[in-house]
Amino acid sequence: MFHALKRLPSKIGLSRIVAVGVLALAVGAALPSAARAGATLDAIKARGVIKVGVGTAPGFFTPDSSGRWQGFFVDFGRALAIAVFNDPDKVQFTNSSPQQRLPALQSGEFDILLSGVTQTISRATHLGFHFGPVIFYDGQGLLVAKKLGITKGSQLDGATVCVQTGTTGELNIADFFRQNKISFKPVVIEETSQFRDAFATGRCDVLTQDSSDLAIERIQLPKPDDYVLLPERISKEPLAPAIRYGDDQWLEIVNWVVYATIQAEEYGITSANVDSFLTSDDPGIKRFLGVDPTLGEAAKLDPKFAYTIIKTLGNYGEIFDRNVGPNTKVGFERGYNRLWTQGGLLYSPPFR
Ligand SMILES: N[C@@H](CCC(=O)N[C@@H](CS)C(=O)NCC(=O)O)C(=O)O
Structure with missing residues (x-):
């Protein structure tokens, strides 16, 4: 067994190793500036x-x-x-x-x-x-004013939606409206400091972001009780x-x-x-x-x-x-972020 492991690669094995090495180099070269291990x-x-x-x-x-x-x-x-x-x-x-x-x-x-x-x-x-x-484990949510009487995202046809530049939210929200065959107008905001303000001052009907972030945004709005985070999640955000x-x-x-x-x-x-x-x-x-x-x-x-x-x-x-x-x-519940033994997704590989 140990002897077999130490055997030199056969001719075919060797050429295969070289081929894999060349492929690895090519893949490595195609990736943006990889860091050296260590x-x-x-x-x-x-x-x-x-x-x-x-x-x-x-x-x-x-x-x-x-x-x-x-x-x-x-x-x-x-x-x-x-x-x-x-x-x-x-x-x-x-x-x-x-x-x-x-x-x-x-x-x-x-x-x-x-x-x-x-x-x-x-x-x-x-x-x-x-x-x-x-x-x-998070998912993208939709925060809306209660007075709109909205209970699910599919009712948002024609809505103006504030989304933050550079986030997964941009593509998710476009996918969501397309899947539901309804239209929306994105208001794309780069500055985090302006994200909540844009919503609070009525520049958009909907604020979309990771739902954890929206829950935190909601409690920082001048009148949190005027807004509701819809229960549905439109994406997976691990x-x-x-x-x-x-x-x-x-x-x-x-x-x-x-x-x-x-x-x-x-x-x-x-x-x-x-x-x-x-x-x-x-x-x-x-x-x-x-x-x-x-x-x-x-x-x-x-x-x-x-x-x-x-x-x-x-x-x-x-x-x-x-x-x-x-x-x-x-005030978050653990939800998916419970241990696997308690119905969640958290699991550690063995320390051995
Ligand atoms: N998970 C999304 C969104 C990430 C995101 O924008 N998170 C919030 C906080 S949870 C954020 O960073 N806001 C801007 C800031 O805090 O400066 C992504 O990876 O694109």
Whole structure:
């Protein structure tokens, strides 16, 4: 068995490997400036801080009164800083608009976007980005004034719709009206600061965006009760961390940092009880928390990275609840963002 694995490739095998290599090079050349594996982590370590592009929305990403960024997506940036530097503050958050953020990531201005970016095939293959695990399952919604008496999107024939430039919302809304064989007039807005205002001042009948974002926009309108977020979702918006194409090492760090928060919730490990798990006899928990250091060493991370993330920020459920959960101003239910064991879509591959 071992002997067979070490055998030199046969002539046919060799030419096939060469062909695959040539194909890989051709595909690589066709993709926009792929990063070398390891380049991102090297740059981060040399600089001493992770640079993260974020949006602005209370609960998701917002600076507090002292200028310190808070929020659901922000906490994943802090988790990365713990994994790389053992310090949740070695991360710098910068707001970037939906139109500018992907080019800014591509040009190296950011190491990662944690800004509600939807994972799509064209962003992955045409634009050249990798996506980490989905951290928030969302869908595009429609926000309308109650006085219109609308209950579903198909009643919106002829409506004026505000949509933000550079978002998946532009194509989704066009597809939605075409599918329903009705017409609409898009009002395309680039500046995030003008998005809600355009709707509030009557420039459009409908505001469309990721429904989580619309729920947050609604409570910031002068009279939130005058508006309703329609229950239907016109698209799938799996929001995931985005990084430059080609840096597999950085991708794996992002992947396993996110999975650590999910795995902790699967184990029932929280910021409050994590220390009691350090003496667990379960070999899986020993590996996960770094009591057995093999996994962290292999990943070139502090073997206790998962422990420190959970101790400092909590598991996925705690991060969700603290920032956007039912008891916050934003008040989201977990919905699809529950664990797979509770009817949701969150699932961590094994830490082994
Ligand atoms: N998920 C969509 C929309 C992303 C989006 O625009 N998200 C909101 C926040 S959740 C945003 O970034 N707004 C602009 C900002 O905050 O600066 C996409 O990937 O195109």
